[in-house]
Amino acid sequence: MRPVANTRSATGIPTARLAVWWLIASEIVIFGGLLASYIMHRLAHDAWSQQAAYTNTWIGAFNTLVLLSSSLSAVLGHKAADEGNGQKAAKMLYFTMLGGVTFLVVKAFEWTSEIQHGFTITSNTFWSFYYSAAGLHAMHVLAGVIVMGIVAATAKKNEELHRVELIGLYWHFVDVVWIFLFPLLYIAK
Amino acid sequence: MAESAPATHDDHHEPSGLIKYIWSTDHKIIGMQYLFTGMFMALVGGFFAYAFRMQLAFPGVDIPGWGTMTPPDYNALVTNHGTIMIFWVAMPVLIAAFGNFLIPLMIGCDDMVFPRLNRLSYQVFLLSTIILLASFFVPGGAFGGAWTAYPPLSAQSTYNLTPWGAPLWLLAVALEFAAFLMGGINFITTTMNSRAPGMKMHDIPLVVWMIVLASIIFMLSVGPLFAGAIMLFFDQVLGTGFFDPNRGGDPVLWQHMFWFFGHPEVYVVLLPAMGIVAEIITVFARKKFFAYTPVLYTTFAAGVASFTVWAHHQFIAGIDPRMAHIFTVTTLLISVPIAVIVFCSIATLYGGSIRFKTPMLWALSFIFEFLLGGVTGIYLGAAGADVYFHDSYFVLAHFHYTFFPIAIIGTFAAITYWFPKMFGRHMNETLGKIHFVGTIIPFNLIFIPLFILGLAGQHRRIYSFSLFPDLAKPEFQDLRVFATVSLLVMLAFQFVFLFNFFSSMIKGRKAEKNPYDANTLEWTTESPPPHGNWSELPSVYRGPYEYSVPGRADDFWPQNEPS
Numbered sequence: 001m002r003p004v005a006n007t008r009s010a011t012g013i014p015t016a017r018l019a020v021w022w023l024i025a026s027e028i029v030i031f032g033g034l035l036a037s038y039i040m041h042r043l044a045h046d047a048w049s050q051q052a053a054y055t056n057t058w059i060g061a062f063n064t065l066v067l068l069s070s071s072l073s074a075v076l077g078h079k080a081a082d083e084g085n086g087q088k089a090a091k092m093l094y095f096t097m098l099g100g101v102t103f104l105v106v107k108a109f110e111w112t113s114e115i116q117h118g119f120t121i122t123s124n125t126f127w128s129f130y131y132s133a134a135g136l137h138a139m140h141v142l143a144g145v146i147v148m149g150i151v152a153a154t155a156k157k158n159e160e161l162h163r164v165e166l167i168g169l170y171w172h173f174v175d176v177v178w179i180f181l182f183p184l185l186y187i188a189k
Numbered sequence: 190m191a192e193s194a195p196a197t198h199d200d201h202h203e204p205s206g207l208i209k210y211i212w213s214t215d216h217k218i219i220g221m222q223y224l225f226t227g228m229f230m231a232l233v234g235g236f237f238a239y240a241f242r243m244q245l246a247f248p249g250v251d252i253p254g255w256g257t258m259t260p261p262d263y264n265a266l267v268t269n270h271g272t273i274m275i276f277w278v279a280m281p282v283l284i285a286a287f288g289n290f291l292i293p294l295m296i297g298c299d300d301m302v303f304p305r306l307n308r309l310s311y312q313v314f315l316l317s318t319i320i321l322l323a324s325f326f327v328p329g330g331a332f333g334g335a336w337t338a339y340p341p342l343s344a345q346s347t348y349n350l351t352p353w354g355a356p357l358w359l360l361a362v363a364l365e366f367a368a369f370l371m372g373g374i375n376f377i378t379t380t381m382n383s384r385a386p387g388m389k390m391h392d393i394p395l396v397v398w399m400i401v402l403a404s405i406i407f408m409l410s411v412g413p414l415f416a417g418a419i420m421l422f423f424d425q426v427l428g429t430g431f432f433d434p435n436r437g438g439d440p441v442l443w444q445h446m447f448w449f450f451g452h453p454e455v456y457v458v459l460l461p462a463m464g465i466v467a468e469i470i471t472v473f474a475r476k477k478f479f480a481y482t483p484v485l486y487t488t489f490a491a492g493v494a495s496f497t498v499w500a501h502h503q504f505i506a507g508i509d510p511r512m513a514h515i516f517t518v519t520t521l522l523i524s525v526p527i528a529v530i531v532f533c534s535i536a537t538l539y540g541g542s543i544r545f546k547t548p549m550l551w552a553l554s555f556i557f558e559f560l561l562g563g564v565t566g567i568y569l570g571a572a573g574a575d576v577y578f579h580d581s582y583f584v585l586a587h588f589h590y591t592f593f594p595i596a597i598i599g600t601f602a603a604i605t606y607w608f609p610k611m612f613g614r615h616m617n618e619t620l621g622k623i624h625f626v627g628t629i630i631p632f633n634l635i636f637i638p639l640f641i642l643g644l645a646g647q648h649r650r651i652y653s654f655s656l657f658p659d660l661a662k663p664e665f666q667d668l669r670v671f672a673t674v675s676l677l678v679m680l681a682f683q684f685v686f687l688f689n690f691f692s693s694m695i696k697g698r699k700a701e702k703n704p705y706d707a708n709t710l711e712w713t714t715e716s717p718p719p720h721g722n723w724s725e726l727p728s729v730y731r732g733p734y735e736y737s738v739p740g741r742a743d744d745f746w747p748q749n750e751p752s
Contacts, residue, residue, distance in 0.1 A: 003300035004726060005293060005383035015302045015382045022374045022408065029412025033449075037416070037431075037442055045437055121429055125437040128429040132419060 020166045024173045027140075031177050034136065038129045038184065051126040053189050054119060059110050060186035063103050064178065067141075070099025071175050074168040077155075081165065086158035093152035093164065096171060100145040107138055130185055137181055140174045214304035215720060220290030221611070222311050224604075226318060227282035231597075233322070234273040235680055237266040246666075246673035248653040260652045261350065264333025265325070267650065271336030272358070275454070276365050277318060279596035283461040284407075285314070285369065287603050288376050288400040290611065294711035294718060295394050297385025297727045297749070301375045310371035317364035320357055327353035335650065337447055340432035340440045344424040356425045363418045366411050373404035385710065385749070388729035391482060392748065394709050395733075398485060399464030403457045406492050410453035417446035441506055448499035455591065456495040459559075460488065462599030463530055466552040469606050470534055471734045472707045473549035474541030475744050478734040479533045491526035498523055504572045505579050513572040520570035524563060531556060531563075542737075547621035551602035554629050555594045562590030565640070580650070583643025586636040593632060601628070601686070608693065609700030613717040616697060620689040627682030634675035638668040706745045709733050713749050 006015060042048055077092030111131075121131040144167065151163045210218060236254070243250060244258040251257055258266075289307065293300055301307045325331045332354040334343040343359075346352035380393065380401045420431040421443065430436030432443050471478045478484070500508055500516040534556055543549070565587040568574045578584055601624075608616050647660055654660045654669075703712040714723050727749035735746040 003298070003302070003304060005298040005300050005379060006302045008298065008383040010384050010388075011381050013382070015378050018381060019303065019374050019378045022377055026370050026374070026408045026412060029409055030415045031412075033413025033446060034416035034419075036413070037420070037446070040442070041437070041439065044439075048437075121423065121427055125430050128420075128423065128431055132423060132429075136416075136419065 014162065016162060016166055017169070020169050024169065027173065027177075031133075031136070031180070034129075034133055035180060035184065038133060041125065041129070042184075042188070045125075048124075048126040049189050051119075051124050052185070054114070054117070055130070055186045056110060057186045059106060060182050063106050064182050066099050066102050066106070067175050067178050070096045070103075071168075071172055073099070074171045078165045078168045081155060081161040084158070084161065086155045086161055089161065089164045090152040090156040093148050093155065093167070097145050097148050097152070100141050100148070103141055104138060104145075107134070133181055134185065137174070137177050140177070144171050144174055212308070214300070214308045216289045216293050216301045216304070216307060217611075217718065219307050219311050220286045220288075223281045223289060223314070224286035226315065227278050227286060227600075230273050230277040230281075230318065234270050234278060235683070237270040237273070238676065239680055241266045241270070242673040242676050244652070245654070246670040248655050258652075261330055261333055263652045264335075264650075265331040265351075265354070268333050268335050268358075269321070269325075269331055272321070272362065274592065274596060275336065275458070276362060277321065278600075279458040279592065280365075280369060281314065282600050283458055283465075283596065283603075284376075284400055284403055285310075285372050287396070287461065287465070287607070288372070288404070290607070291711065292376055292379055292397055292400065293383075294610075294714070294722060295397050295709050296380060296383065296388060297710045297723075297729060298379070298383040299721045299723070299726065302379045302383055303375050306371050307375050310368045310375070313364055313371070314368035317361045317368060320364065321361035324354045324357035324361065327357065330354055332358035337451070338421070338443075339447075340421065340424065340443050341434075343443075344421060344432050344440075346425070356422060359418055359422050359425065363415065363422075366415055366418075369404075370408060370411070373408050376404045377401055377408075384729075385726065386728045388748075391485070392729055392732045394464075395467040395478065395481065395484070396461065396464030399460040399467075399488065402488055402492050403460040406453045406460075406495060407457045410450045410457075410496065413446045414450035417443055441503070441508070444503050444506055445499070448502045449496070451502065452499040453492075453495040456491060458595050459527075459591070460492075462555065462595040462602075463534070465599050465603045465606070466534060466555050467537075468709070469548045469552040469602055470537050471736060472606075472705050473544045473546055473552070474538050475544075475736045476537055476539075476541035476734075477736055479536040479539075481732065481734060484530055484533050487526045487529045491523060491530070494519065494523045494526065498570075501570050501572075501575070504575045510572075517570060517572045521567065524567065524570075527563060531560060547616070547618060547625060548602050548606035550622065550625050551598055551605060554625070555598045555602060558590060558598060558629075558632070559594040562587060562592075562594060565590060578643065580648055581643040582639045582647045582649060585649055586639040586643055589636050589639075593636075597628070597632075601625075604690070606705075607711075608690075609704050610711055610716050610718070612694045612697075613700050613715075614693055614697030615700050615704065616693040617689050620685055624682055624685040624689065627685060628679055631675040631679035631682070635672045635679065638672045638675075642668055703747075706743070708735060708745050708747050710748055713747055 009015060011018065073092045073095035077089045077096065080088035080092055119127050121128050148167050148171070151160075151167045154160045155164050213219065240252055240255045240258065241263055243252045244263055249257065289301070329351045332338070332343070332349065332351050334349045334355065338359070342348050343355055346355065349355050380397055384393070420429070423429040424431050424433065430438045432438045432440045434440060467478055497519040498516060500512060501520045504513050565583070569578055569584060569587060605616055605621055608614070642665060645665065647654070647665065651657070654665070700716040702714065702716060705712070710727055710729070711718070713727055729748045730751055731746065731748055733748055737744045738746055
């Protein structure tokens with residue numbers, strides 16, 4: 001049972017959506033701090049571009065495509081949930097989860113190959129940032145996939161459909177973080 | 190879930206026995222959990238202070254309860270005293286305990302919007318507490334690199350000699366941050382969305398505003414340090430070089446990340462304390478709070494400005510002198526909004542009919558003592574003076590004059606004021622006043638000598654001054670002994686409080702609904718409030734501070750009373 005507190009809406013914004021926005025606000029400063037540190041270091045170390053040259057832009061681009069497409073199905077899931085079609089919303093979320101899993105699998109192969117070539121997290125501070133920032137992001141993708149599975153399971157029974165929008169909001173945020181990471185870690189050679 | 194709408198209040202089952210206290214989602218119980226954990230940690234932090242002050246006053250002595258202190262012991266105790274008092278006392282008590290207890294009661298709803306998230310927040314906090322305490326029992330002992338944990342000392346175990354203590358300390362702090370982020374989201378969304386019908390923005394009591402603003406400031410400032418904590422953790426356990434200048438890293442980066450959070454953190458704990466003081470002085474002066482709206486917007490301004498001052502902690506860290514000028518200006522500027530809030534609190538007293546009950550004594554002493562802390566901060570905010578004062582006992586005395594009023598005086602004010610509501614009984618007023626006098630006078634006697642020692646050049650973080658002939662002179666050592674004896678007196682008086690607290694909980698005078706004739710909503714329900722807080726949730730018709738309104742028979746006008 002929910003407390004009455006959870007049913008009120010003095011701002012007119014649903015409480016759960018408000019909370020997700022605040023969650024995203026707190027995440028923005030975490031990634032913001034990490035990326036600002038990286039950018040400042042990068043500007044001070046021209047030599048890092050030689051390290052960055054070893055990152056595989058094509059794999060990064062493929063993952064960008066996968067992640068962006070997965071956001072599309074999250075939006076379609078939200079639309080279906082708004083129409084009260086929990087079955088369809090769940091199906092769309094499964095597509096999004098597939099995208100997330102693909103992203104992680106590609107990343108796993110990419111990292112394995114890089115580590116085998118000797119580029120480990122300790123080999124240079126560029127690689128430290130590379131693994132830390134992308135790793136923190138990958139943890140967010142993984143968490144998103146897991147939570148999305150739970151949301152999809154309830155949405156399938158036509159329950160708690162508002163959650164489809166909330167996990168979508170979070171997923172878009174994870175996307176946006178990657179849109180910053182991709183050029184910073186891959187394109188800028 | 191045990192939570193239920195008050196409409197079905199009689200039907201639903203409230204968990205009983207121990208489960209009620211350790212697995213509850215009720216905001217009042219979670220508030221108590223935070224309060225008691227914070228009080229326990231205050232005893233730990235106080236014991237640490239006792240131990241290292243004994244070492245400073247009587248170097249090499251066999252300290253009762255500790256034994257002979259080694260330099261690594263000393264460093265670990267000083268480090269963890271600071272860490273505990275800020276992250277495990279000031280924050281859990283002022284924000285989490287009183288935020289949890291007061292927000293739903295003061296805005297007129299039955300619980301937080303996310304009760305289970307709230308419970309998780311406490312459980313993560315408890316885990317962080319256990320990890321921090323456990324770090325004293327690992328090989329190498331607890332971390333001793335100061336609560337600011339500057340690398341390279343904190344990053345490399347070859348320097349700090351605590352291969353387990355340092356990462357555990359960092360992990361505990363990071364988990365504590367996560368707990369407060371969860372709690373903060375709850376506080377903010379609850380206050381934004383779940384206010385009683387009729388409660389407009391300017392009808393929210395100041396203490397609720399202050400706790401919510403503190404939560405927002407915390408949330409927006411802690412992110413970079415969270416990232417920094419991950420980086421430092423990797424430096425410690427994986428051997429990366431984020432903060433190692435030999436490998437392209439930058440140790441000053443940590444200082445920026447730490448203080449970008451660390452200075453707003455001062456306001457994170459200051460604002461709730463100021464809110465508590467605002468509630469108390471209006472009730473015990475029987476006057477409307479002076480300039481509610483300007484104070485509110487001034488607080489917004491102070492919150493924004495608090496993000497622009499952090500590098501005043503780094504004036505001697507090799508930052509660009511031009512940057513030091515900018516941070517000097519912003520630092521001196523931020524004293525303006527804080528002074529406005531303090532002056533408005535004082536102006537509230539003017540023309541009031543003041544009642545010197547124990548909570549009021551604490552509130553007034555907060556204003557006085559915090560002013561001393563604020564005024565001495567002006568010297569440190571000016572880069573020219575700070576170059577001389579940096580890392581001296583002057584700095585130490587200054588921030589104890591700010592943090593002691595916040596974390597200790599503010600907490601005692603709040604506990605003595607809301608005790609009847611929390612436990613349904615009154616505390617003993619005579620014991621309360623004895624405890625007040627026995628805390629405030631020794632507090633000043635501890636730290637005024639330390640100001641003098643700091644001006645004389647006494648450096649912080651020194652285990653024994655006997656190796657420094659200039660500082661080991663008898664006149665200085667006498668001041669150190671004086672400060673330590675004052676500390677012993679102050680700590681002894683805390684037993685008066687503990688006795689009063691626990692004995693009043695069991696056999697204090699029964700408290701009525703509204704013992705102080707106060708206006709805010711928490712005083713309109715039973716003491717202590719039942720599960721669900723009200724049998725019928727209140728509506729709000731006016732602001733929180735309508736005291737001594739001309740033309741009314743009563744000198745108070747509860748927020749929920751229809752006009």
